[in-house]
Amino acid sequence: MSTNVPALLELQLQLRQALLGGNASELVAAIRGDGLAPSARLAIYRHHAVATLSAVLKGTFPVVCRLVDERFFAYAAHEYLREHPPHSRCIVEYGADFADFLAGFEPCKGLPYLPDVARFEWALNASATVREVVPLPISALEAITSEKAGHLKLRLQPSVSYFASYWPIGAIWQANQENEVPKVDLASGGTRVEFRRAGDAVAWRGLDPGTFAFRAALADGLVLSVAAAAATEKDPAFDIAAALERVFAVGLAVAFTESRTGTVGP
Amino acid sequence: MSTQRNPPPPTLPNCGTGIGLRLPHAAEIAAVRPRLAFLEVHAENYMAETVALEWLLELRRDYPVSIHGVASSLGGAEELDRIHLGRFKALIEQVEPMLVSEHLAWSAVGGAYLNDLLPLPYTEESLDLFSRHVTEAQEALGRPLLIENPSSYLRFRHSTIPEDEFLAETARRTSCGILCDINNIYVSARNFAFDPIAYLDALPAEAIGEIHLAGHHVADDTDILIDDHGSRIAQPVWELHAAALRRFGLVPTLIEWDTNLPPLNVLLGEARHAQELADVHQCAGAA
Numbered sequence: 001m002s003t004n005v006p007a008l009l010e011l012q013l014q015l016r017q018a019l020l021g022g023n024a025s026e027l028v029a030a031i032r033g034d035g036l037a038p039s040a041r042l043a044i045y046r047h048h049a050v051a052t053l054s055a056v057l058k059g060t061f062p063v064v065c066r067l068v069d070e071r072f073f074a075y076a077a078h079e080y081l082r083e084h085p086p087h088s089r090c091i092v093e094y095g096a097d098f099a100d101f102l103a104g105f106e107p108c109k110g111l112p113y114l115p116d117v118a119r120f121e122w123a124l125n126a127s128a129t130v131r132e133v134v135p136l137p138i139s140a141l142e143a144i145t146s147e148k149a150g151h152l153k154l155r156l157q158p159s160v161s162y163f164a165s166y167w168p169i170g171a172i173w174q175a176n177q178e179n180e181v182p183k184v185d186l187a188s189g190g191t192r193v194e195f196r197r198a199g200d201a202v203a204w205r206g207l208d209p210g211t212f213a214f215r216a217a218l219a220d221g222l223v224l225s226v227a228a229a230a231a232t233e234k235d236p237a238f239d240i241a242a243a244l245e246r247v248f249a250v251g252l253a254v255a256f257t258e259s260r261t262g263t264v265g266p
Numbered sequence: 267m268s269t270q271r272n273p274p275p276p277t278l279p280n281c282g283t284g285i286g287l288r289l290p291h292a293a294e295i296a297a298v299r300p301r302l303a304f305l306e307v308h309a310e311n312y313m314a315e316t317v318a319l320e321w322l323l324e325l326r327r328d329y330p331v332s333i334h335g336v337a338s339s340l341g342g343a344e345e346l347d348r349i350h351l352g353r354f355k356a357l358i359e360q361v362e363p364m365l366v367s368e369h370l371a372w373s374a375v376g377g378a379y380l381n382d383l384l385p386l387p388y389t390e391e392s393l394d395l396f397s398r399h400v401t402e403a404q405e406a407l408g409r410p411l412l413i414e415n416p417s418s419y420l421r422f423r424h425s426t427i428p429e430d431e432f433l434a435e436t437a438r439r440t441s442c443g444i445l446c447d448i449n450n451i452y453v454s455a456r457n458f459a460f461d462p463i464a465y466l467d468a469l470p471a472e473a474i475g476e477i478h479l480a481g482h483h484v485a486d487d488t489d490i491l492i493d494d495h496g497s498r499i500a501q502p503v504w505e506l507h508a509a510a511l512r513r514f515g516l517v518p519t520l521i522e523w524d525t526n527l528p529p530l531n532v533l534l535g536e537a538r539h540a541q542e543l544a545d546v547h548q549c550a551g552a553a
Binding site for chain 1: 318320337339344350353375384387392457459488490
């Protein structure tokens with residue numbers, strides 16, 4: 001390796017620091033003026049990095065932006081990207097830990113539901129971009145004996161995810177789709193929702209506690225008997241057979257694994 | 267998941283004009299099937315099982331596709347990101363593109379991806395490093411690459427090699443092709459007061475595999491030109507393109523438009539204009 005590679009690495013680390021709002025004095029000395037202050041030249045790149053990364057966040061978290069207003073969002077986004085620049089080269093994957101950042105961001109402490117709004121929007125966005133695959137018909141389970149049924153693990157649609165919050169996040173999100181935001185009663189109860197891509201759009205819908213516990217457990221890769229126990233704990237009258245049939249009827253299941261026998265299905 | 271192999275892409279005698287495919291235009295392109303020589307996509311937007319990929323796999327049945335990488339960071343001082351190259355290769359295998367390209371730039375260091383095509387100092391050391399990375403990337407992707415000249419807003423004091431020479435030497439050492447971005451040459455030439463025609467003349471004509479055309483704007487409080495892919499192609503860029511046609515002959519030519527996306531018709535209008543210039547060039551050559 002060439003002896004000057006560390007020098008190039010040093011230069012690139014300095015430029016990274018300058019783009020993310022850090023000290024640029026050493027770097028400025030390495031830049032030709034060409035009729036303009038080197039710091040002004042550097043500012044063009046800094047502006048681009050901050051503007052494009054902030055725009056990515058704003059595109060993913062529009063309701064968070066609306067709740068805190070544009071100026072505050074720009075400030076929060078800037079602080080976030082300084083501390084958490086993207087790791088993935090695929091920029092649509094940026095912002096996965098923005099909600100965690102907001103949870104620890106002192107100026108947001110007055111809005112305790114804000115991190116969960118961000119989690120909701122992240123999940124919504126993730127569902128919107130993922131392709132659905134061909135669902136499995138319930139007839140695929142015909143050969144499964146009832147003793148073995150409890151050990152089944154279902155794989156659900158890749159676009160599906162589950163989200164629960166102490167706060168009425170669904171109502172907050174919905175209210176912020178309107179021009180005139182109606183009042184949301186923060187004490188109106190928590191949120192349990194399913195996200196799923198449906199056709200060309202993404203849908204989310206509230207689930208009752210039993211169904212939520214059942215499907216969320218399946219999505220976590222738990223076997224059917226454990227998912228059933230989670231559901232009946234929330235709702236003693238929960239009808240497992242009907243719930244399982246419904247999972248297939250709405251095309252949620254795409255494959256299943258029988259314990260210790262590997263994946264079956266397409 | 268279907269394991270069925272994709273049908274082979276159509277083959278065209280491909281020196282025509284294409285446009286960048288952006289998701290908001292995909293449904294209209296699929297419905298209208300405008301006459302275009304190819305579609306180009308940014309590799310990183312299609313590396314997951316997304317709706318965007320679904321559209322691309324549908325459109326590739328009717329259009330040859332060019333895959334343009336923006337984040338491989340071939341000018342990065344650290345080792346190449348093998349995970350990223352693996353995702354890139356998987357996309358290439360799925361789409362079977364007619365061209366694959368990347369940039370003379372870097373964009374990641376110390377685990378941070380900076381979402382921009384950042385400038386290199388043009389020194390012997392960076393030429394060695396960049397050429398080695400181009401060779402490694404070509405081996406990892408199993409394809410020759412076209413390398414695009416960047417637009418730039420700053421130059422380093424310790425640069426010793428003119429950019430056109432740097433690019434020509436990279437092509438000589440690695441057998442890569444060159445993606446000649448006419449707007450980038452114009453923007454950098456204005457920003458640093460060099461002769462854009464001399465830049466074209468310094469590139470090896472036989473290495474030019476594609477041309478990019480795009481818009482730019484003047485920065486607010488300076489007279490720096492900013493390459494933004496967000497407006498119509500400026501008249502002086504069309505004129506430089508005509509000079510490029512005379513120098514390089516016909517090569518696949520792309521209309522790039524990534525920000526402030528206009529209706530599809532505006533892009534198609536720019537593509538028609540580029541095609542008219544190509545046709546005029548061809549007639550002049552035949553006469």
